[in-house]
Amino acid sequence: MYEQIGIWLAAFFTLAIYSFLYKENPVYRFAEHVVVGISLGYFMVYTYNNVLEPRLVRPLFVEGQLGLIPIMLLGLLYITRFFRSVSWLSRYPIAVVFGMAMGLSFPRTMLSMVLRQAEATVIPIYRTGYAWHDVLGSVIIIVGTLTALIYFFFSKPHKGWFFGTGSKIGIWIIMIAFGATFGFTVMGRISLLIGRVQFLLTDWLHLIE
Amino acid sequence: MRRTIPLLIVMVGGIMMMIQFFIPHQISQAVFGLYTDYVPVIAGFALILGVGSLTRVHYHKVRRRAENWQYSLLVIFFLYLMPVFGIILPASLGGQAEEPSVFHFLYRWVQIPIQSSMFSLLAFYIASAAFRAFRARSAMATVLMLAAVIVMMGQVPIGDYLGKWFPALGLWILRHPNLGGKRAIQLGVGFGILATNLKIIFGVERNWLGGAGR
Incomplete structure (x- = not known):
């Protein structure tokens, strides 16, 4: 029975959202505000159940680990943001989280987004068993990455054979990448749409078995 | 303090x-x-x-x-x-x-x-945006349009029906030229993150304090 109520609710909210295709209306706004409240509410429960409860509430209030009191007090300093006279105190928890996160992210970003990317670009152009399109693909990856980087390098004017030609090739590569990304995104959205329409026709209206 | x-x-x-x-x-x-x-x-x-x-x-x-x-x-x-x-x-x-x-x-x-309906709603708007953006006014816009069309057609049955090479070409575009362009962007983003990290750690960037560094 609960599933049937759920299906009707989901169908109502799906149609409420699609009503926006006609124009903005109270039913759409209703669904829009419901999802704002529910999403943040869900995030609150998720954070409590997965972070605060196992790492703070249970160890401190059930197991009596009093060493966690300073951590809790530091976290509670966030609340001072709401009181103008002491709002500067909220900088302390932000500083602890921010500082450590920045320090932690630096070597990891260097490794994953710079060194590994550069390493993956310098690949063998030809290996045994490679078809011509694989060879062409490898060349395009190397040339494409370098020329697109040249295009994004604004400290030098894009003139001359190196910067001028490089940036011209780079913009073509970027256009292809944007086109491919666009196509990929459209297909992702379309598959979501198919999923919703399938839900309406199968689970709700039983028009498709 | x-x-x-x-x-x-x-x-x-x-x-x-x-x-x-x-x-x-x-x-x-x-x-x-x-x-x-x-x-x-x-x-x-x-x-x-x-x-x-x-x-x-x-x-x-x-x-x-x-x-x-x-x-x-x-x-x-x-x-x-x-x-x-x-x-x-x-x-x-x-x-x-x-x-x-x-x-x-x-x-x-x-x-x-609600969330999946909202995201799927974008399919309609992205389609109308594509119609406006893809009017092939220049050679670059044509290349952008062709890449998008080939990738899209490569993922649907009609693409496979029109020619076996369609899905293969779509995949090739995703794996090679797309990867080249994306990697350059990713490297740029990576350098940007590194610079921001250092600026925050050494106190050059102070917006997080609130009041835009005053």
Whole structure:
């Protein structure tokens, strides 16, 4: 029975959202505000159940680990943001989280987004068993990455054979990448749409078995 | 006290975490353990800020009877309904253990359908945007359009029907030219993140203090 109520609710909210295709209306706004409240509410429960409860509430209030009191007090300093006279105190928890996160992210970003990317670009152009399109693909990856980087390098004017030609090739590569990304995104959205329409026709209206 | 100590905390914490990555010693492992154990807890409290701000904004709208204040009531109601059924009263719908909880019911039948419908709504708008953007006015716009069309056609049955090479070509574009362009962008983003990290650690970037560094 609960599933049937759920299906009707989901169908109502799906149609409420699609009503926006006609124009903005109270039913759409209703669904829009419901999802704002529910999403943040869900995030609150998720954070409590997965972070605060196992790492703070249970160890401190059930197991009596009093060493966690300073951590809790530091976290509670966030609340001072709401009181103008002491709002500067909220900088302390932000500083602890921010500082450590920045320090932690630096070597990891260097490794994953710079060194590994550069390493993956310098690949063998030809290996045994490679078809011509694989060879062409490898060349395009190397040339494409370098020329697109040249295009994004604004400290030098894009003139001359190196910067001028490089940036011209780079913009073509970027256009292809944007086109491919666009196509990929459209297909992702379309598959979501198919999923919703399938839900309406199968689970709700039983028009498709 | 108000600015210098938070800036010092950021600098010390940042440098400490950078060093621990390069020195695999017991002490540095302990520092890392400290981070993974306690920093998420402190960060978790930031939720109070988000929830508090949202509540305050909508509460003021309701109190002032601003335009469409009824919707603000709705936001506040559902915002607190989820924790009530997720934390305080994690009860199932009919009291039976095998039945889903009210929290999961709302998540499955309200949140997921609305969110996926909202994202799928973009399919309509992205299509009309494509119609405007893809009018092949220049050679570059034509290349962009061709790449998008080939990738799209490569993923649907009609593409396969038109020619076996369609899916293969779509995949080739995704794996090679797309990868080249994306990698350059990713490298740029990576350098940007590194520069921002250093600027924050060494106190050059201070916007996070609030008041735009004043």
